Amino acid sequence: MxxxxxxxxxxxxxxxxxxxxxxxxxxxxxxxxxxAEETEIGSFVxxxxxDLGLEVEELSSREARVVSxxxxxxxxxxxxTGDLLLNEKLDREELCGSTEPCVLHFQVVLENPLQFFxxxxxxxxxxxxSPTFLDNEILIKISEGTTVGTTFLLESAQDLxxxxxxxxxxxxxxxxxxxxKIPDSGDRKIYPELVLDRALDYEEEAELRLTLTxxxxxxxxxxxxxxxxxxxxxxxxxxxxxxxxLYEVQVPEDRxxxxxxxxxSAKDLDAGNHGKxxxxxxxxxxxxxxxxxxNPMSGEINLRSPLDFEAIQSYTINIQAxxxxxxxxxxxxxIKVMDINDNPPEVTMSSITKRIPENASETLVALxxxxxxDSEDNGRMICSIQDNLPFILKPTxxxxxxIVSEKALDRESQAEYNITITVTDLGTPRLKTEYxxxxxxxxxxxxxxxxxxxxxxxxxxxxxxxxxxxGSVSATDRDSGTNAQVTYSLLPPQDPHLPLASLVSINADxxxxxxLRSLDYEALQAFEFRVGATDRGYPALxxxxxxxxxxxxxxxxxxxxxxxxxxxxxxxxxxxxxxxxSGYLVTKVVAVDGDSGxxxxxxFQLLKATEPGLFGVWAHNGEVRTARLxxxxxxxxxxxxxxxxxxxxxxxxxxxxLHVLLVDGFSQPYLPLPEAAPxxxxxxxxxxxxxxxxxxxxxxxxxxVLLFVAVRLCRRSRAxxxxxxxxxxxxxxxxxxxxxxxxxxxxxxxxxVCLTGGSGTNEFKFLKPIIPSFQVHDIxxxxxxxxxxxxxxxxxxx
Numbered sequence: 001m002x003x004x005x006x007x008x009x010x011x012x013x014x015x016x017x018x019x020x021x022x023x024x025x026x027x028x029x030x031x032x033x034x035x036a037e038e039t040e041i042g043s044f045v046x047x048x049x050x051d052l053g054l055e056v057e058e059l060s061s062r063e064a065r066v067v068s069x070x071x072x073x074x075x076x077x078x079x080x081t082g083d084l085l086l087n088e089k090l091d092r093e094e095l096c097g098s099t100e101p102c103v104l105h106f107q108v109v110l111e112n113p114l115q116f117f118x119x120x121x122x123x124x125x126x127x128x129x130s131p132t133f134l135d136n137e138i139l140i141k142i143s144e145g146t147t148v149g150t151t152f153l154l155e156s157a158q159d160l161x162x163x164x165x166x167x168x169x170x171x172x173x174x175x176x177x178x179x180x181k182i183p184d185s186g187d188r189k190i191y192p193e194l195v196l197d198r199a200l201d202y203e204e205e206a207e208l209r210l211t212l213t214x215x216x217x218x219x220x221x222x223x224x225x226x227x228x229x230x231x232x233x234x235x236x237x238x239x240x241x242x243x244x245x246l247y248e249v250q251v252p253e254d255r256x257x258x259x260x261x262x263x264x265s266a267k268d269l270d271a272g273n274h275g276k277x278x279x280x281x282x283x284x285x286x287x288x289x290x291x292x293x294x295n296p297m298s299g300e301i302n303l304r305s306p307l308d309f310e311a312i313q314s315y316t317i318n319i320q321a322x323x324x325x326x327x328x329x330x331x332x333x334x335i336k337v338m339d340i341n342d343n344p345p346e347v348t349m350s351s352i353t354k355r356i357p358e359n360a361s362e363t364l365v366a367l368x369x370x371x372x373x374d375s376e377d378n379g380r381m382i383c384s385i386q387d388n389l390p391f392i393l394k395p396t397x398x399x400x401x402x403i404v405s406e407k408a409l410d411r412e413s414q415a416e417y418n419i420t421i422t423v424t425d426l427g428t429p430r431l432k433t434e435y436x437x438x439x440x441x442x443x444x445x446x447x448x449x450x451x452x453x454x455x456x457x458x459x460x461x462x463x464x465x466x467x468x469x470x471g472s473v474s475a476t477d478r479d480s481g482t483n484a485q486v487t488y489s490l491l492p493p494q495d496p497h498l499p500l501a502s503l504v505s506i507n508a509d510x511x512x513x514x515x516l517r518s519l520d521y522e523a524l525q526a527f528e529f530r531v532g533a534t535d536r537g538y539p540a541l542x543x544x545x546x547x548x549x550x551x552x553x554x555x556x557x558x559x560x561x562x563x564x565x566x567x568x569x570x571x572x573x574x575x576x577x578x579x580x581x582s583g584y585l586v587t588k589v590v591a592v593d594g595d596s597g598x599x600x601x602x603x604f605q606l607l608k609a610t611e612p613g614l615f616g617v618w619a620h621n622g623e624v625r626t627a628r629l630x631x632x633x634x635x636x637x638x639x640x641x642x643x644x645x646x647x648x649x650x651x652x653x654x655x656x657x658l659h660v661l662l663v664d665g666f667s668q669p670y671l672p673l674p675e676a677a678p679x680x681x682x683x684x685x686x687x688x689x690x691x692x693x694x695x696x697x698x699x700x701x702x703x704x705v706l707l708f709v710a711v712r713l714c715r716r717s718r719a720x721x722x723x724x725x726x727x728x729x730x731x732x733x734x735x736x737x738x739x740x741x742x743x744x745x746x747x748x749x750x751x752x753v754c755l756t757g758g759s760g761t762n763e764f765k766f767l768k769p770i771i772p773s774f775q776v777h778d779i780x781x782x783x784x785x786x787x788x789x790x791x792x793x794x795x796x797x798x
Contacts, residue, residue, distance in 0.1 A: 030118035033084070037092040037102075037123050042085050045075065045121070048108060049082025052117055056082045061112075066119070068106040075106065075121065084119075092123045093160035100125075100162045127165035127218025131157040133226035138212065140194065143233040144202040151181060152194040157214030157224050164217040172228070173211040180212070194228070202234040203269035234271035236325025242266045245331050252338045253307040261292065264299040266321035266329060273324030282320040282330055292317065292335075301333070309339040310373040341378040341427025346371045347435040350400075355440045358411040365391060365403040366437055370423050378427035385419055393421075403437075411441040412478040445483040445537025449475040451545040458513065461552040462521040470504070473511040473545060475533035483537035486511075491530040491544060500529050504549070513547070521553040522594055555648025557594035559602055561656040562697070564589070565690055572690070573659040578630045586615065589622035589656050591644040592697075599648040607655065608641035615660065617642055624658060636662045 033046045048064075049056050058064075060079045068074060076087040096102030101122055108117040133155060140152055159167040170192035172180045177200060181193045192212065208230040215223045242264070249262045268275045279299040281288060292315070293304045299321075315335040322328040350367045357363075372379040383401055385393045390406045403419060421435040451473060458471035477484040488511040493500045505514050511531070527549055534542035564572045564587070574587045593600040604622040609615055614634060616627040624640065638660040645653035 030120065032120045032122065034122035034124055035086065035090065036126055037090050038126060038128060039086055039089065041088055045084040045086060047082050048077060048084045048119075052108065054082070054110075056080070059110075062110040062115075063112075064108060064110050066106055066108055068104065074104060077108070090123050092125050092162075093129065095123060098160075098162060125162050125165055127161055127216065127222060129160040129165075129216075130222035131159040131167045131214035131216055131224035133157045133212070133214065133224060135226060137227045137229055139229045139231065141231045141233050142196070142200060143235060144200045144237075145235045146196055146200065148196050148199055150196045152196075154180075154192045154194055154212060154228065155226075156189070156191050157226070159214070159216050159222075159224075161216060161218065166216055167214055168217040168221075169215045171213045171215070173213075175208065175210055177208065178210065178230070200232045202232045202271055203238060206232050206234070206271060208232070234274050236270055236274040236323065236327060238269040238274075238323075239327035240266040240268040240277050240321040240323050240329045242321065242329060242331040246334065247331065248334045248336065250336045250338050251303075251307060252340050253309040254340050254342060255303055255307060257303055257306065259303050261301045261303055261335065262333065264294075264301065264319050264321075264331065264333060266299070266331075268321075268323045268327075270323060270325065276324045277321045278323075280320050280322070282318040284317060287312065288315055288317055291315065294319065307337050309337045309375065310343060313337055339375045339378055341374055341425060341429065341431055343373040343378075344431040345381050345423035345425055345433045346373075347421060347423055347433055349435070352437060354438065355442050356405065356409070357444055358409045358441045359444050359446065361405060361408045363405045365405060365419070365439055366421075367396075367400065367402050368421070368435070369398075369400045371399060372423075372425050374425065374427060378425055380426045382424050382426070384422050384424075389417060389419060391417070391419060409441045411443050411480065412447060415441050415443075415480070417441070443480040443483050445479055445535065445539070445541060447478040447483075448541035448543045449477045449486045449533035449535055450543060451475045451533060453545065455546040455548065457548045457550060459550050459552050460515055460519055462519050462554045463556060464515055464518055466515070466517050468515045469512055470515050470549065471513050471547075473506075473513065473531050473533075473547065475511070475543065475545075477535050477541075479535065479537060483535055485536045486533050487536065489532045489534070491532050493529050495527075498527055498529070500527075503527065504529070506531060519551045521551045521596065522557070524551060525596075526550045553596045553599050555595055555599040555646065555650070555652060557599075558652035559591045559593045559644040559646050559654045561644060561654055562590040562592060562694065563690060564656055564658060565693070566654075566656055573661050574624075575661050575663050576626065576630070578632070578634075578662050578664055580626055580630055582626055582628050584626040586624040586626065586660055587658060589617070589624065589642050589644065589658070591622065591654065591656070593646050593652075595646065595648065599646055601647040603645050603647070605643040605645065606640060607643045608639075610638040610640070611635060614638065615640055624660075630662060634662060638662070 031046070031048070031051050035043070035045055049059055054064075056079075059077070059082055064077060064079065066073075066075050066077045066084070073087045074090060076085045077083075078085055090104075092102045095104065102125070104121040104123060106119050106121065108119055109115075110117070135155060138155055140154075142152065154170075157167055157170075159165070167190055170180050170182060170190065172178060172194070177196060177198045178194050179197055181195045182190055183193060185191060192214075210228040210230065211225050212228045213223050213225045215221050247262065247264060251261055255261075264279060266277050266279075268277055277299075278296045279294050280296060281292075281294060291303070291305050291307070292301055294301050299319075301317075314337060315333075317333040317335065318330055319333055320328050320330050348369045348371065350369065351364075352366045352368075353364060356365065370381055370383055372381050381399075383393065383395075385391065385403065390409060392404050392406050394402045394404060396402055403421075417439045419437040419439060421437065422432060423435075424430055424432045452475070453473075456471065456473055460468070460470045464470075473488065475486050475488070477486055487508050488506050489508060490500060490504070490506050502516055503519075505516055506512070507514075511533075513531075528546060529549075530544050530546055532542050532544045534540050576584065576586050589604060591602055593602060602622075603619050604617045605619060606615065606617040606624075611634060614627055614630075615624055615638065617624050617640075622642070622644070624642070640658040640660060642656045642658060643653055644656060645651050
């Protein structure tokens with residue numbers, strides 16, 4: 001294909017060469033034809049054979065052909081008819097553009113002989129094109145300050161047609177600002193101009209859209225349009241304007257940092273940079289700049305630092321709005337800080353008394369003031385203290401209060417008071433402040449020492465060692481400090497004959513009592529004295545208590561046989577008739593014990609007899625009786641050894657020797673025993689001694705008892721109450737009996753010693769005599785009563 005194309009091109013070039021060569025040699029003839037553009041293919045143009053004066057057959061024989069300058073086949077020569085036909089549609093605008101007239105030159109070449117004919121084809125224009133604008137939109141920027149009459153060149157439309165079919169006129173859509181002017185031009189072209197007929201106002205109409213129409217001269221005429229966009233350029237002829245000159249906002253003081261407060265917005269009727277507004281604080285103080293910040297573009301005001309109503313209640317801020325052209329306007333922003341209840345009440349103590357004496361009344365304890373930095377209800381306060389205190393809260397001047405003691409205090413009841421001052425505001429929510437005051441009550445010496453007991457009973461066993469601790473007394477003082485330090489002392493005894501200073505002593509610091517010497521129950525069975533307790537306050541206060549000391553008996557005395565007398569003299573012989581029945585009373589061993597209680601309870605026992613089983617001794621009363629009937633075979637003389645033993649621990653004892661002589665009867669003369677002959681002279685004197693001794697002991701005993709009873713009865717009037725009876729403890733053994741009613745005494749007495757108790761004096765009281773032949777169960781009963789009587793005092797026995 002490429003080779004073929006190259007060959008054809010080469011052949012065409014050779015042909016053109018020869019044609020040119022022929023033209024140079026031969027004369028040329030020309031023919032002129034015309035045809036309208038866009039004529040259909042095959043349309044008849046002219047009969048070339050006739051116009052050239054040739055026969056139709058000659059065209060064929062001479063190989064006639066049409067050659068154009070641009071080697072394009074616009075025309076076709078029909079060799080059979082000689083007609084010149086259009087080989088394609090002709091477009092004048094494509095062939096000639098704007099050139100007028102549009103003439104196509106081509107040649108008719110005949111060979112044999114070679115002959116050339118010049119042919120011109122005039123292509124006529126038809127109105128087949130409408131005016132067109134190169135741009136669909138024409139943008140024109142006109143300042144609103146442009147003067148009336150100013151013209152603005154517009155882009156012209158393009159019309160490919162020529163002549164009367166070409167562009168002839170322009171029109172603009174109706175408007176109040178512009179019209180179209182077509183000036184004369186030397187090149188006969190039509191150029192539209194836009195003329196400003198009325199001043200523009202950007203603020204009124206920032207943009208105008210107009211339609212520009214181009215019209216040609218065809219019939220019918222064709223037209224083309226384009227949009228003319230006129231943008232009015234703003235000039236800075238308007239300053240920013242605020243809707244109002246004063247803005248007021250209320251902001252709570254607890255607004256978070258960075259939060260939005262208000263937006264201040266101004267309007268500027270200008271556009272572009274002239275309408276861009278920036279916002280700034282104007283003549284703002286440092287506090288305002290630290291607290292608030294303004295967005296220069298949006299006018300938003302945000303919180304920069306915390307608000308505090310108590311410090312600043314309102315802010316007056318001048319705000320300036322400035323446009324891009326430098327015009328500005330100002331407004332005022334009033335920010336009112338709203339109080340919230342964020343401050344608890346404050347208590348300021350002016351004076352305080354932390355220690356007040358207990359005997360003082362209406363003493364000023366505290367002077368204080370209250371303050372709440374909030375406002376209105378948030379700043380109103382209620383002040384109170386506890387209700388159960390002996391203090392009064394009194395309002396004084398403005399917000400000052402005093403706390404005063406209502407009455408005299410008692411340190412011993414309560415030595416310390418915690419006063420809580422409660423201040424509550426009336427805000428929402430309510431805030432409360434508490435202030436604690438500790439008030440100490442100082443002591444005054446208003447309480448005397450008090451003994452733990454009104455009377456003390458101490459028990460000391462006789463034969464104690466000297467300086468023995470026998471007990472203690474104790475007193476307490478409800479005061480404090482030196483007012484509560486107690487000193488103990490012995491008070492002078494009421495009995496002037498009592499050698500108290502030689503009996504006991506007391507430790508002044510702790511109240512311990514000591515026996516100064518050994519005590520003897522048989523000499524001093526009990527004594528009492530008073531002790532005093534004195535504090536070290538000023539003036540000193542004191543009290544006293546009664547101390548009873550009971551000496552406890554120890555078994556330090558052995559039984560003493562009164563009868564038969566054991567003094568080494570001639571023994572006394574008891575006569576027993578041989579006719580005596582079993583149980584016959586031979587004699588009675590009489591013994592006493594210097595001790596008391598169970599230490600003095602005696603028992604009797606037959607240790608040895610000449611003829612065992614003949615005589616017996618009653619363990620309870622020492623009676624010696626026959627154990628069986630006597631017989632003739634029994635020896636006439638008998639010797640009995642009787643053991644007398646007390647109930648002490650350890651027990652003490654004594655022995656008594658009896659001589660018994662069996663006789664046939666009291667009617668027969670008494671025949672002295674052979675071995676008794678040497679002592680016959682002493683028998684009468686021994687009997688006299690025995691009778692005198694018994695009488696003396698009995699008389700002395702009765703006299704002592706009566707004297708002692710008389711003395712105690714004299715003191716009885718001072719006795720407060722009768723105490724329990726004190727008798728020896730422990731169950732009484734069955735073999736113990738009273739032996740006071742033995743021998744020749746007509747009546748036996750056993751006395752209960754009762755201790756009377758009371759706040760005054762203490763005394764020993766002898767009660768009724770007890771029948772000597774008491775039983776064991778009576779003894780137990782007395783012991784129970786004695787125990788109850790002793791326990792009723794609650795004494796500490798050492």
